Amino acid sequence: MTQVTVTLDANLAIDAMMLSGTKSPQDAVELVLRDYLARGRRTETRTGDALDGRRLPQRPSTDHEG
Structure with missing residues (x-):
């Protein structure tokens, strides 16, 4: 596995x-x-991902203005 060196604030x-x-940062x-x-x-x-919304049936909006 390749390793990466990252510099962090000591408090973090x-x-x-x-x-x-x-005991090791x-x-x-x-x-x-x-x-x-x-x-x-x-x-x-x-919760699924963004593509899961396509599989759900589309329901007509029941919100009515007024």
Whole structure:
């Protein structure tokens, strides 16, 4: 796997370490990112994506003005 070096503010790295319960800033950032991506995938699975709207039947609008 290719690795990327990212420069972060020390306070941000410390917050990530405290959130993830790790002693290494690199491990902390990796865990936070993995969790963030996993949450996004779970949300997509529950709610669907933009293309799912095409599969639903189109209902006429029931809103009436006046």
